[in-house]
Amino acid sequence: MTAERGGSKLTQWTIHGERVVDESRRLRLSIASVELPDGVRFEQYVMRMRKAAMMVVLNGDDVLMIWRHRFIVDRWVWELPGGYVDPNEQPAVTAAREVEEETGWRPRDVRPLVSMQPNIGNADAENLMFVATSAEWIGEPEDINEAERVDWVPLATVRERIEHGEIIGAASQVGLLHVLAFPPR
Known part of the structure; x- marks a missing residue:
């Protein structure tokens, strides 16, 4: 995915999915499947908390x-x-x-x-x-x-x-x- 800023294109990482590992009322822990702009793929733990x-x-x-x-x-x-x-x-x-x-x-x-x-x-x-x-x-x-x-x-x-x-x-x-x-x- 690309975005523009000041006339130049910015390349973003691509998220191919996210699977939940654990969840409570205050926190969700998941693993995201991520692809970098050069095609390298990896998994990243992601923690999402309430504000x-x-x-x-x-x-x-x-x-x-x-x-x-x-x-x-x-x-x-x-x-x-x-x-x-x-x-x-x-x-x-x-x-x-x-x-x-x-x-x-x-x-x-x-x-x-x-x-x-x-x-x-x-x-x-x-x-x-x-x-x-x-x-x-x-x-x-x-x-x-x-x-x-x-x-x-x-x-x-x-x-x-x-x-x-x-x-x-x-x-x-x-x-x-x-x-x-x-x-x-």
């Missing part, structure tokens, strides 16, 4: 984050709050709901920030990032299993926390670095 929505919640020079253990990589890390978008739910509503459930804070002035695919080479896992420039305390988090602690982290420490491996999630890094590079107005 996720996350939020950068700011309070002056601080950002709301959660400290949690991620068992897959066996690490304690700082992350932005977020979760999977429920069917028929708007992603901004998901992001705000997840902030409340995970932190006990209700974000205000929610706006879209950026959309990203953290592992585009073999996964379709769109992450929709939102930003809020303030929040109000509504009470203790609903889900005590989400985080060991919730804290307002100084934005000035984000780069150092990334360098020290405290913030390793791609979506958290993208959201934080985005607001540092392009502060919301």
